[in-house]
């Protein structure tokens with residue numbers, strides 16, 4: 453099994469003003485990075501005829517938000533790659549899925565919220581559960597998707613978001 457989790461956030465930007473370097477950087481890590489990891493994992497898994505891959509998308513792969521076009525674009529792309537490779541490899545005994553975390557208490561979010569006192573209140577308006585998620589709560593979903601308990605689950609983007617996308 454493999455979990456392709458590495459990703460970066462970039463500062464929010466008016467879509468008309470976003471620097472091309474920022475766009476290229478977030479695409480390189482979040483989209484090309486997942487593509488590249490999956491490619492090499494699949495070379496091993498197709499030889500062994502089994503495996504499970506989980507890619508890390510985001511609530512940003514399911515909805516749009518102002519000033520987030522580049523990041524959300526990469527997370528939508530993760531779901532596109534998950535679905536396409538998922539249907540391609542299902543007949544070969546390999547399951548590919550994704551998780552779509554809401555706002556989780558990690559260093560990425562601490563950086564994002566630094567100096568933005570209103571930002572947390574704004575996030576909590578949409579994250580119905582009223583708190584940040586814990587990394588362990590995402591890990592539990594990833595482990596389930598990797599396990600035989602999810603043997604009939606292919607190509608999904610599973611929200612783990614405290615109700616954000618249920619709005």
Ligand SMILES: NC(=O)c1ccc[n+]([C@@H]2O[C@H](COP(=O)([O-])OP(=O)(O)OC[C@H]3O[C@@H](n4cnc5c(N)ncnc54)[C@H](O)[C@@H]3O)[C@@H](O)[C@H]2O)c1
Pocket residue numbers: 457458459460461481485508509510511512552553554555556557558559560561
């Ligand atoms: N924290 C959240 O609220 C949240 C919400 C939705 C999705 N996500 C996604 O979850 C994943 C993990 O995020 P996190 O919150 O733990 O962030 P984080 O910044 O705390 O950790 C990200 C990790 O990715 C690694 N990484 C970054 N660029 C890399 C590269 N080029 N090569 C190898 N490793 C690299 C970093 O070293 C770090 O260990 C990311 O894909 C992120 O987009 C996070």
